[in-house]
Amino acid sequence: MEPSKVSFLGPKASFSHQAAVEAFGGSAQLTPCLSFADAFSAVQQGQSDYAIIPVENSSNGSVMQTLDLLADRNEIYADVEVCAEHYLTVHHCFMVRKNTSPAYSSITKLYTHPQAWGQCETFLSKNFKGVERQDVSSTSKSAEIVSKETTECSGAIASRFAAEYHGVDVLAENIEDKADNTTRFLILRNVHSKRSARLTFQDASPSKPSSTALKTLVLFTVDHNSPGALADALSVFKDHGLNLTSINTRPSQKRAWQYVFFVECARVPTPQNQKAVARVLQSLPQVTESCKHLGTWKDRL
Amino acid sequence: MEPSKVSFLGPKASFSHQAAVEAFGGSAQLTPCLSFADAFSAVQQGQSDYAIIPVENSSNGSVMQTLDLLADRNEIYADVEVCAEHYLTVHHCFMVRKNTSPAYSSITKLYTHPQAWGQCETFLSKNFKGVERQDVSSTSKSAEIVSKETTECSGAIASRFAAEYHGVDVLAENIEDKADNTTRFLILRNVHSKRSARLTFQDASPSKPSSTALKTLVLFTVDHNSPGALADALSVFKDHGLNLTSINTRPSQKRAWQYVFFVECARVPTPQNQKAVARVLQSLPQVTESCKHLGTWKDRL
Numbered sequence: 372m373e374p375s376k377v378s379f380l381g382p383k384a385s386f387s388h389q390a391a392v393e394a395f396g397g398s399a400q401l402t403p404c405l406s407f408a409d410a411f412s413a414v415q416q417g418q419s420d421y422a423i424i425p426v427e428n429s430s431n432g433s434v435m436q437t438l439d440l441l442a443d444r445n446e447i448y449a450d451v452e453v454c455a456e457h458y459l460t461v462h463h464c465f466m467v468r469k470n471t472s473p474a475y476s477s478i479t480k481l482y483t484h485p486q487a488w489g490q491c492e493t494f495l496s497k498n499f500k501g502v503e504r505q506d507v508s509s510t511s512k513s514a515e516i517v518s519k520e521t522t523e524c525s526g527a528i529a530s531r532f533a534a535e536y537h538g539v540d541v542l543a544e545n546i547e548d549k550a551d552n553t554t555r556f557l558i559l560r561n562v563h564s565k566r567s568a569r570l571t572f573q574d575a576s577p578s579k580p581s582s583t584a585l586k587t588l589v590l591f592t593v594d595h596n597s598p599g600a601l602a603d604a605l606s607v608f609k610d611h612g613l614n615l616t617s618i619n620t621r622p623s624q625k626r627a628w629q630y631v632f633f634v635e636c637a638r639v640p641t642p643q644n645q646k647a648v649a650r651v652l653q654s655l656p657q658v659t660e661s662c663k664h665l666g667t668w669k670d671r672l
Numbered sequence: 673m674e675p676s677k678v679s680f681l682g683p684k685a686s687f688s689h690q691a692a693v694e695a696f697g698g699s700a701q702l703t704p705c706l707s708f709a710d711a712f713s714a715v716q717q718g719q720s721d722y723a724i725i726p727v728e729n730s731s732n733g734s735v736m737q738t739l740d741l742l743a744d745r746n747e748i749y750a751d752v753e754v755c756a757e758h759y760l761t762v763h764h765c766f767m768v769r770k771n772t773s774p775a776y777s778s779i780t781k782l783y784t785h786p787q788a789w790g791q792c793e794t795f796l797s798k799n800f801k802g803v804e805r806q807d808v809s810s811t812s813k814s815a816e817i818v819s820k821e822t823t824e825c826s827g828a829i830a831s832r833f834a835a836e837y838h839g840v841d842v843l844a845e846n847i848e849d850k851a852d853n854t855t856r857f858l859i860l861r862n863v864h865s866k867r868s869a870r871l872t873f874q875d876a877s878p879s880k881p882s883s884t885a886l887k888t889l890v891l892f893t894v895d896h897n898s899p900g901a902l903a904d905a906l907s908v909f910k911d912h913g914l915n916l917t918s919i920n921t922r923p924s925q926k927r928a929w930q931y932v933f934f935v936e937c938a939r940v941p942t943p944q945n946q947k948a949v950a951r952v953l954q955s956l957p958q959v960t961e962s963c964k965h966l967g968t969w970k971d972r973l
Binding site for chain 1: 729730731732733734736852854899900902903904906907909910915916917918919920921922923925928929931933973
């Protein structure tokens with residue numbers, strides 16, 4: 372069978388690229404996108420079987436841009452659904468140009484993405500106090516820059532994946548302050564795609580067995596003028612035995628101070644709750660203005 | 673009586689400064705802060721009677737940094753509470769150096785905060801296609817820059833408030849794409865402050881009468897391993913007749929994938945619900961790991 376086509380947010384060797392390799396294995400055909408919106412479009416238009424998109428980081432919280440695309444306020448991604456998730460532990464390394472082995476004290480310039488400085492503060496203040504820092508658009512880019520450096524003695528902070536991709540030497544590993552900084556990715560497919568219905572990409576990361584629990588993501592809006600509407604909508608999940616695991620709120624963009632709500636819930640499948648999600652989706656329209664099932668998938672946490 | 677001391681996020685003539693003037697009037701002593709954290713500290717330490725902090729924008733959603741400070745995970749702002757809110761409509765103007773009256777076609781450079789470019793796209797693409805754009809750290813700063821410009825013919829995008837503060841000429845008003853782009857500010861005080869208990873800053877913005885409704889903000893965490901804990905906590909509000917108006921979620925920062933929840937609820941006071949908030953706060957500890965009342969104030973929407 373033809374390999375899966377997967378879109379991820381570029382550049383190559385980004386954390387999204389690494390997540391795609393981990394989730395889909397080496398045989399998939401991975402394509403970098405310029406934006407999250409492009410990845411959604413690729414799935415909607417059928418150019419990709421899947422897209423893999425960061426939705427939440429354990430330290431920084433939800434990725435608003437991804438939620439806004441899932442909200443799909445202009446109904447341009449109507450056929451995109453979530454079919455799986457993938458957790459990527461974010462490890463940073465310190466790296467330099469191949470075969471140069473400089474002492475830390477001879478490094479005169481550092482490159483990385485603005486967010487990574489803050490995530491490696493302990494390592495940086497211990498080893499590189501006062502050294503010039505240059506922001507770049509991605510950690511992968513910083514690895515690429517030092518790989519081509521010829522005039523200066525510079526270092527980059529990026530993943531081991533990016534170091535290997537760009538062929539630079541890792542001098543220190545796991546330099547992040549927080550050992551358990553993890554990003555959760557959602558994997559998207561087109562509900563009408565027969566190809567992705569057949570493919571079993573889950574087998575690509577056999578190291579972590581799936582739990583038996585299933586997660587479901589539902590989006591809804593409520594009538595802002597109806598008191599208790601939000602509480603009523605949330606009660607529906609509880610009434611059908613679904614455990615709410617997270618709630619996110621975004622502006623509706625239609626009227627100020629009206630919201631779209633993202634509710635994620637989990638259940639361990641039993642004969643009793645087999646139809647719980649279907650029943651929730653049947654009941655929600657009675658207490659919401661609009662609602663949409665964004666997908667159900669195996670819990671990978 | 674001594675005027676109120678109010679901290680806001682600087683620089684001077686920022687939107688926060690404008691919100692402070694609108695909410696507290698001209699007689700208050702307004703002090704710019706370098707960061708949101710400094711404004712929280714000023715209230716906690718008693719250097720300010722109040723701080724005014726943006727918490728939500730009608731288009732962009734919640735301000736995560738403000739939620740994280742309210743979560744107060746290290747308990748350094750234990751005495752800070754929300755005592756009021758203020759809504760500021762965000763209007764942008766196009767401005768140039770005083771008494772220069774240039775034609776649009778002679779403007780060679782534009783200055784503003786990165787967010788403002790996106791908010792004024794229609795105006796910019798109609799009048800300034802291809803003109804060089806320079807990002808600056810605040811819209812107020814852009815007004816200041818053009819006020820001092822001597823060599824170039826440049827323009828800035830900022831508020832009328834900033835134009836007046838920096839003494840520049842407004843050539844076009846309300847150039848924003850979205851007419852109802854509004855930012856909600858919270859006003860903070862120290863629960864132990866006798867001064868701010870006495871002061872009645874609400875009277876400073878008499879143009880908008882308060883509705884009779886009261887809003888309450890409560891923060892809580894639930895046991896992640898207890899199924900239904902979140903739904904149970906939310907039910908408590910409903911059981912006591914409080915209407916949930918918004919929910920926000922942030923990482924707990926203690927363990928990955930555990931959250932702090934911010935629930936805002938509203939009620940029109942009646943003899944029956946007078947003690948509703950107190951009862952909610954009494955019941956919540958039975959279904960949450962921790963909970964905190966962050967304040968109750970008059971609805972100003």
